Amino acid sequence: MSTDNQTTSVDEPDAESEFDAAELQALRERVEELEESLAEADAGDDQKKMTIVATQGSFDMAYPPLILASTAAAFGWEVVVFHTFWGLDILHEEKSTNLKLSAVGNPNMPVPNAVAALPGMDTMATKMMQKKIDENGTATIEELIDLSLESGVDLQACQMTIELMDYDEDDFYDGVTTGVGAATALQHMADSDIQLLV
Amino acid sequence: MSSEYTVTETLDVKGQSCPMPIVKTKQAIDDLEAGDVLEVIATDSGSMSDIQGWADGTDGVELLEQEEADDRYTHYVKKTE
Numbered sequence: 001m002s003t004d005n006q007t008t009s010v011d012e013p014d015a016e017s018e019f020d021a022a023e024l025q026a027l028r029e030r031v032e033e034l035e036e037s038l039a040e041a042d043a044g045d046d047q048k049k050m051t052i053v054a055t056q057g058s059f060d061m062a063y064p065p066l067i068l069a070s071t072a073a074a075f076g077w078e079v080v081v082f083h084t085f086w087g088l089d090i091l092h093e094e095k096s097t098n099l100k101l102s103a104v105g106n107p108n109m110p111v112p113n114a115v116a117a118l119p120g121m122d123t124m125a126t127k128m129m130q131k132k133i134d135e136n137g138t139a140t141i142e143e144l145i146d147l148s149l150e151s152g153v154d155l156q157a158c159q160m161t162i163e164l165m166d167y168d169e170d171d172f173y174d175g176v177t178t179g180v181g182a183a184t185a186l187q188h189m190a191d192s193d194i195q196l197l198v
Numbered sequence: 199m200s201s202e203y204t205v206t207e208t209l210d211v212k213g214q215s216c217p218m219p220i221v222k223t224k225q226a227i228d229d230l231e232a233g234d235v236l237e238v239i240a241t242d243s244g245s246m247s248d249i250q251g252w253a254d255g256t257d258g259v260e261l262l263e264q265e266e267a268d269d270r271y272t273h274y275v276k277k278t279e
Binding site (some may be wrong): 046050067074075136138146 | 213215218220225
């Protein structure tokens with residue numbers, strides 16, 4: 001027993017240092033492996049994602065989400081626009097071509113609110129804006145929707161609001177995603193680099 | 199335009215404003231081959247900054263040159279991959 005013990009005690013330091021070298025080598029290999037997979041993961045994360053929540057359906061407020069969405073798609077980003085409440089009208093084939101600008105409560109209008117409240121003032125304000133947009137070569141809402149869908153933007157129509165407004169799923173442009181709710185929107189927002197509420 | 203490259207395709211976006219010059223440029227680039235150069239002619243002054251920002255933030259394209267003359271903004275974009 002004592003001889004055995006002695007042998008072991010003499011051999012132990014050697015055995016330990018051999019094991020250390022092997023362990024060290026294994027660790028080095030593991031670190032290299034991890035660094036490689038980290039580099040791959042970083043490269044994969046390069047894909048930017050943006051989620052916009054569009055809640056407004058007036059003529060002027062329809063533009064910002066669509067312009068940002070189509071431009072982001074041109075950058076190759078993954079884009080979701082979740083349309084809810086009045087924002088739904090932007091995706092509504094019939095209503096989208098007839099969105100109005102509000103003359104009342106609009107500090108940019110050259111007339112006082114009392115005058116802006118008169119019948120026909122919203123239509124007039126919308127026509128003025130429409131004329132400016134045509135003159136400026138700014139795209140129409142329809143064009144921007146088509147472009148967005150063509151370039152892979154996911155235009156979503158909130159299911160709860162579809163029912164609230166008594167709309168039909170067929171009322172929307174082809175390619176619009178229906179049957180989605182707040183949980184879907186939140187999921188996209190959580191996964192996104194950029195989240196905007198318009 | 200310098201003679202270091204040859205224009206493969208020309209895109210005319212005169213009279214169109216943001217975001218059209220960018221969106222149309224992206225679509226035109228998609229239809230080209232690696233190594234091709236797209237010439238974009240715009241009247242939107244914002245396209246100077248926008249095309250630059252788009253090219254910087256987009257993989258596979260390189261902005262070679264931008265010119266401004268007589269309210270015309272011309273951009274040369276190369277598809278690199």
